[in-house]
Amino acid sequence: MYKLSLQRIVMILAICLLGIFFAVPNFVKDPKTTLPSWWQPVNLGLDLQGGSSLLLEVDMKTALKDRMQTLEDSARAALKDARIRYQSISSDEDGVKVKIESTNSRAKAMVPLRKMDDGLKVTDNGNDVLVVNYDEPALNEIKRKLIDQSIEIVRKRIDEYGTNEPIIQSQGEGRILVQLPGVQNPEEVKVLLGKTAKMTFHLVDSSTTVAEAKRGKLKSSSRIIRGIEGEQYVIVRKPAVGGETLTDAGVSFQEGAPAVSFKFNNLGAKKFGEVTKNNIGEQLAIVLDDEVISAPTIQSAITGGSGVITGNYTSESAQELALLLRSGALPAPLNILEERTVGAGLGADSIEAGIFASVIGFIGVVVFLVLAYGLFGLFTTITVFLNLFLMLGALSLIGATLTLPGIAGIILTIGMAVDANVLIFERMREEVKGGRSIKDAIESGFSIAWGTIIDSNLTTLIAAAVLFYFGSGPVRGFAVTLSIGIATSMFTSVTVTRLIIAAWFNRYKPKTLPI
Amino acid sequence: MTMLKFITKDTNINFMKARYFTYILSSIMVILSIASIYLKSFNFGIDFSGGVLMEIKSEQPINIEDIRSKLSVVKLDELNLQTIGTEGKELMIRAQADNANDEAQRKAVAEIREILGNNYEYRRVETVGPQVGDELKMAGTIASILAILAIAIYIWVRFEWQFAIGALLGLFHDTIIVVGLLSFFRFDFSLTTIAAILTLVGYSVNDKVVTYDRIRENLKKYRKMPQEELINKSINDIFSRTILTGVTTLIAVIPLYLWGGDALESFSFTILSGLIIGTYSSIYVSATILNLFDLRAVHHQEEDNYFGTIG
Numbered sequence: 001m002y003k004l005s006l007q008r009i010v011m012i013l014a015i016c017l018l019g020i021f022f023a024v025p026n027f028v029k030d031p032k033t034t035l036p037s038w039w040q041p042v043n044l045g046l047d048l049q050g051g052s053s054l055l056l057e058v059d060m061k062t063a064l065k066d067r068m069q070t071l072e073d074s075a076r077a078a079l080k081d082a083r084i085r086y087q088s089i090s091s092d093e094d095g096v097k098v099k100i101e102s103t104n105s106r107a108k109a110m111v112p113l114r115k116m117d118d119g120l121k122v123t124d125n126g127n128d129v130l131v132v133n134y135d136e137p138a139l140n141e142i143k144r145k146l147i148d149q150s151i152e153i154v155r156k157r158i159d160e161y162g163t164n165e166p167i168i169q170s171q172g173e174g175r176i177l178v179q180l181p182g183v184q185n186p187e188e189v190k191v192l193l194g195k196t197a198k199m200t201f202h203l204v205d206s207s208t209t210v211a212e213a214k215r216g217k218l219k220s221s222s223r224i225i226r227g228i229e230g231e232q233y234v235i236v237r238k239p240a241v242g243g244e245t246l247t248d249a250g251v252s253f254q255e256g257a258p259a260v261s262f263k264f265n266n267l268g269a270k271k272f273g274e275v276t277k278n279n280i281g282e283q284l285a286i287v288l289d290d291e292v293i294s295a296p297t298i299q300s301a302i303t304g305g306s307g308v309i310t311g312n313y314t315s316e317s318a319q320e321l322a323l324l325l326r327s328g329a330l331p332a333p334l335n336i337l338e339e340r341t342v343g344a345g346l347g348a349d350s351i352e353a354g355i356f357a358s359v360i361g362f363i364g365v366v367v368f369l370v371l372a373y374g375l376f377g378l379f380t381t382i383t384v385f386l387n388l389f390l391m392l393g394a395l396s397l398i399g400a401t402l403t404l405p406g407i408a409g410i411i412l413t414i415g416m417a418v419d420a421n422v423l424i425f426e427r428m429r430e431e432v433k434g435g436r437s438i439k440d441a442i443e444s445g446f447s448i449a450w451g452t453i454i455d456s457n458l459t460t461l462i463a464a465a466v467l468f469y470f471g472s473g474p475v476r477g478f479a480v481t482l483s484i485g486i487a488t489s490m491f492t493s494v495t496v497t498r499l500i501i502a503a504w505f506n507r508y509k510p511k512t513l514p515i
Numbered sequence: 516m517t518m519l520k521f522i523t524k525d526t527n528i529n530f531m532k533a534r535y536f537t538y539i540l541s542s543i544m545v546i547l548s549i550a551s552i553y554l555k556s557f558n559f560g561i562d563f564s565g566g567v568l569m570e571i572k573s574e575q576p577i578n579i580e581d582i583r584s585k586l587s588v589v590k591l592d593e594l595n596l597q598t599i600g601t602e603g604k605e606l607m608i609r610a611q612a613d614n615a616n617d618e619a620q621r622k623a624v625a626e627i628r629e630i631l632g633n634n635y636e637y638r639r640v641e642t643v644g645p646q647v648g649d650e651l652k653m654a655g656t657i658a659s660i661l662a663i664l665a666i667a668i669y670i671w672v673r674f675e676w677q678f679a680i681g682a683l684l685g686l687f688h689d690t691i692i693v694v695g696l697l698s699f700f701r702f703d704f705s706l707t708t709i710a711a712i713l714t715l716v717g718y719s720v721n722d723k724v725v726t727y728d729r730i731r732e733n734l735k736k737y738r739k740m741p742q743e744e745l746i747n748k749s750i751n752d753i754f755s756r757t758i759l760t761g762v763t764t765l766i767a768v769i770p771l772y773l774w775g776g777d778a779l780e781s782f783s784f785t786i787l788s789g790l791i792i793g794t795y796s797s798i799y800v801s802a803t804i805l806n807l808f809d810l811r812a813v814h815h816q817e818e819d820n821y822f823g824t825i826g
Binding site: 187190335339357361362369411451458 | 525570572617621625628636637638639640641642643644646647654655657658661662665666669670673706707709710711713714716717718720721722724725728752753755756759760762763764766767768769770771773774775776778779782783786
């Protein structure tokens with residue numbers, strides 16, 4: 001007799017029930033509040049639920065320039081310590097260039113220059129110039145760290161801004177993808193991400209004035225910098241205290257006007273205390289993103305580890321600056337490469353259109369199958385319907401994101417699922433025609449068609465894998481949907497169909513195939 | 516019992532006889548497609564061309580000329596306005612920014628929002644920088660070619676190299692013609708279009724593999740049958756399956772094209788045309804072309820089912 005082991009039947013039914021179980025939240029109203037977190041509907045992509053997506057690029061060039069600037073400062077110090085005379089020193093994003101005319105000194109300078117940092121290499125470019133830069137692995141490490149830090153800061157800022165379930169992930173070389181469900185106008189977020197918010201404290205160089213400095217009376221350790229109101233200052237290049245030692249910032253009121261208050265960690269507090277103690281009467285410039293936002297004169301040693309920035313702040317702009325200082329500085333500026341916003345209305349319309357098209361398509365397929373295959377067509381209908389549930393269940397379980405093309409992928413899977421059944425049924429027909437008994441024909445229908453089904457589905461899976469690898473956003477969602485659909489459709493069209501036909505065969509003992 | 520018996524009836528059509536005619540037909544279609552791609556290029560969406568895309572909706576029907584004059588102050592190249600939907604209440608604003616950088620694009624969007632104000636629902640706002648567009652174009656092309664090659668390698672491993680060549684020819688045939696149609700009818704060519712092309716590649720190869728499976732089986736079964744007759748018989752053997760599956764998938768996809776909404780129009784057109792062309796090429800390109808080779812010479816003894824049987 002045509003038999004399946006009990007174990008097998010139980011397993012098949014268990015998988016089906018499990019699939020349906022995980023698909024259920026998709027039909028529940030307001031599942032977020034009523035259902036546990038492990039039992040949730042499928043995530044909707046931004047194209048379906050509405051929201052904003054930003055593709056950011058870490059500005060490596062500027063970041064490397066900064067890095068090399070720091071290296072240039074260390075090079076000055078290192079050469080001074082080693083008592084090596086140099087003619088000039090400069091830097092750009094490719095490295096630090098030190099001009100030393102004496103061949104002897106040039107050779108002597110190699111070692112201290114290389115020892116400034118790990119992964120440095122020093123080359124003589126032949127024109128009396130030594131070029132200091134990072135070797136390939138060190139440079140990659142620096143870039144990787146830059147991206148990681150940037151993502152960290154972006155995440156902090158977005159979290160502080162307070163949007164619902166943001167997704168922040170790195171994408172490709174130096175890119176960061178930010179997805180903000182529900183955000184309809186990302187202007188505020190863009191403002192937040194558009195600032196590096198690098199804050200440092202520098203002593204104002206009182207040995208010269210701006211006018212004198214412009215005429216050339218400027219120490220190499222100082223530089224001219226613009227202030228927020230267009231004025232200019234001469235400040236010491238090396239920060240007295242770095243912004244990385246800030247731990248907190250908030251809005252406070254000074255004489256009724258909004259101001260930004262900040263706190264240092266222990267190290268910063270100690271440094272800040274020393275600097276203020278040793279430089280009473282001097283000006284301390286607070287520099288934000290290469291602009292002096294205020295330069296108060298130090299009245300007394302500040303040892304409490306906190307301070308206040310006053311200026312022309314409104315409560316909004318004070319709030320914004322406090323947020324930026326709290327979340328930390330971006331190691332490099334971010335450029336917005338791509339911005340996509342879908343309104344909630346369009347998303348809802350897309351879902352509606354997708355569901356309508358699916359239902360019509362499904363009904364059409366059912367009618368056609370029953371007309372073409374009669375009873376077996378009805379069996380197929382059951383399995384295709386079951387497949388829809390299993391797909392939805394699997395997508396919900398793994399927390400996949402359903403996009404508009406993904407809905408199309410589901411519809412397409414209906415076609416794929418039916419194909420497996422068609423292959424099986426056609427084979428059965430042939431076997432009967434070849435003189436086999438019904439039972440044998442059913443058996444070989446399944447077993448012979450299996451190879452073909454595997455081949456044809458695996459090739460589609462290859463296409464889906466390539467899509468996943470190269471695609472992004474909605475396309476990736478589509479690839480996931482398609483792959484899951486291939487897997488579940490093989491299960492329903494082969495395994496479940498077989499179970500149904502076996503049950504039918506055992507119950508009715510048919511003499512002919514109804515196809 | 517079944518009502519569409521005519522479909523599942525055994526056929527005995529001489530497919531091989533028509534092959535010279537279809538080779539010419541296919542060649543012409545491929546040449547026309549390449550010509551269209553070369554001459555008319557594509558109606559690239561902003562995914563690829565970079566630029567600004569906005570979709571707005573109003574309570575009342577939108578007067579395009581009115582909007583056009585309002586927006587004339589915005590500095591953008593090639594401002595393109597087009598109503599979408601049936602009621603004329605939705606408008607698509609597209610601006611190609613040839614020289615504009617990311618910053619200029621975003622400024623333009625902010626200006627448009629300011630000019631149009633809050634009387635409109637902003638259903639979609641997208642800006643894509645020119646640099647990203649070029650990268651996506653590259654990635655899309657590589658993805659499509661890589662997918663076809665990966666599939667060909669799979670077929671080579673599972674069948675023989677002759678089959679891989681047949682499948683490769685068929686897949687390039689399908690892709691070029693569908694892409695040609697997209698170019699000729701000026702369908703929006705976007706990232707989802709690439710997804711649709713790869714899907715049709717998946718579907719089309721599915722069809723070809725089924726045919727090849729049968730040819731391989733028959734090669735073993737009918738050792739004396741002339742090759743041309745054998746290929747023809749194989750195509751006929753599975754012809755009812757080809758039609759049934761094709762029609763079912765068509766029935767599933769047609770509603771998507773008709774009612775799936777604007778965003779899926781070019782996607783479903785690609786799949787729809789790909790279905791038809793893929794089915795055609797499975798028979799008339801990938802199967803018939805096998806007759807150029809002596810399949811028996813290379814077909815040594817093989818296991819039938821690498822993956823075993825179920826049971």
